[in-house]
Amino acid sequence: MCSKPRPVPSGRIRVRAVVALGVTCLAGATAGLLSFASSGSLARALLDAGTAIGATAGLLNQIVSLDPPPVHGSESDQ
Secondary structure (H helix, E strand, O other): OOOOOOOOOOOOOHHHHHHHHHHHHHHHHHHHHHHHHHHOHHHHHHHHHHHHHHHHHHHHHHHHOOOOOOOOOOHHHH
């Protein structure tokens, strides 16, 4: 069985959410900088950065939100 998520104290954000947002921003900034360096167009760089942020956020949301597999032999299996 899956355990219920623990409540997060108010005013604090989960570490995995911070990591996911950090990686998302890093991917967007990298895509934007590389696009600007190759094309020289600010509009193109912003469009590419936004696309990378959207794609990375969706992917990391799916990866991070997965529940861990149950551990066999634990007390909850009995």
